[in-house]
Amino acid sequence: MHPLTLHRLDLGTDAEPAAALTRVDPRKALLTATDLSATRGDGIFETVVVVDGVPQALEPHLDRFERSAAMLDLPAPRRELWRGAVLAAAEELRRHTPRGAVKFVLSRGDEANTASATGWALGFAPDTRAGDGAPELDVVLLDRGYRHDVAQTSPWLLQGAKTLSYAVNMAALREARRRGAHDVIFTSIDGFVLEGPHSTVVARVDGVYVTPPTDLGLLPGTTQADVFAALTGWGEAVATRRVDVAELRDADAVWLCSSTRGAAPVRSLDGAAVVVDAEVTASLNEALDARKA
Template identity: 80%
Template sequence: MLPLTLHRLDLVSDADASDCLTRVEPRDGVLTATDLSATRGDGIFETVVVVDGIPQALGPHLDRFERSAAMLDLPAPRRELWMRAVTEAAAALHEHTSRGAVKFVMSRGDEAAPAAPTGWALGFAPDSRTGTRAPEVDVVLLDRGYRHDVAQTSPWLLQGAKTLSYAVNMAALREARRRGAQDVIFTSIDGFVLEGPNSTVIARIDGDYVTPPTDLGLLPGTTQADAFTALEGWGESVATRRIEVADLRRADAVWLCSSTRGVAPVRSLDGTALAVDIPLSDRLNDALDARKA
């Protein structure tokens, strides 16, 4: 992953959005050593895929960004400013590649000035997918350690917020590699399917395309939502409901959905081979790439 463009945001100024953006060199310093994003992981982020210079599903990503900010008691993001930052980063990115991504981040700020949040948008070329085909992945199930209702019983755990605190997610991916897999689907301690460290789950069970509900403490999946829109347009049955682990194991196809990867078919689950529907996977990724916003 090579960083290509970087825009720094002034989140304190009340000036026009164009006056609050500064394009800087990607390898130049942007944060202080005491920024809370680095010292505490205290902040939020989103990643938007960019196809031919167009940020995909930017509106839903901004919606989720605002939701995460509220959950962390961060200032409400100035939507027009963040939209301008992403679109400018995407335009600059298009000078280098036809397919890329923009990660935009809000930190609570510097420990010495906690009332002044910091923000930036980074354009980069992800290595998670080439062309129209998403990679097939081997997946393991890992217990997240919480009941399915943790978002209601313990909201301070911030389940369902997209925060910078990714140590557990990265540890889970390392555990997957130790087990000979590439990715993870988290489960609750009481046997329900949740999400991946950086993905949303879709399973085809008894002819229905199913994804778990966000009230299980999950991130609303922007890619999954657009995949469901495409499936409904093709006359397929989609549903958002709880999925028990036993039902996932008997699914006739499973996918992991994320912005940079698209819809990635799961070819094995805990070492057991799953059927891979390549034609549908390719069709879904073509539909995702054809989005105009």
């Protein structure tokens, strides 16, 4: 990540978005040592890819941001303020890079002053998805340690919220690297496919493009939704349903979909080769890059 622009949001004002934003040096300190985002990971975030100054799928990201805030009992985000912060960062990114991203974050605030939430929007150039297109990935399956119905049986585990508590996800990625792989697909203890640490799974099974449902405690995939929209427009069959591990291993092709990488094809799964459909991958990423909002 190469930080390029940073805006602090004044969450305690009803001012217009432009007046509630303060541009700060992205390489300077922003938080106090007692901010709950740093001390407890108590907050939420979203990352929006920006192509030629245009934030992609911004409204679905804001929808998910509001949903995560509600799940964590955080103050309801003032949508126009957060939209304004992303647009301001995106406009600055346009001057630096044709392809960047904006991460926007809501923290519960300072432990010493819990009435005051903290918010910021960081514009950066991602290390992933270089000009050569989405990377081909070697992926391992890792057991998440929960049944597929954990979101219903244990809602306090916050499955399906995009929180700042990413220690488990980062540990999973380190385990993947120890096994000589790039990324991870989580599975449930009862054998269902879930999601990646920062991606949504799409597999082509018997000619149908499938993705697991969010009621398995998964994040709603904004990029996956746009992938399905493109596929549907081309006349392809899509389905949102439970996918078991055996189906994934036998799939015609597999992708991990995320904002910064787009639709990244899986070339191996636990060391077994997976066919990469380069033509479909290129078409999907062209469609993603062509989005206007």
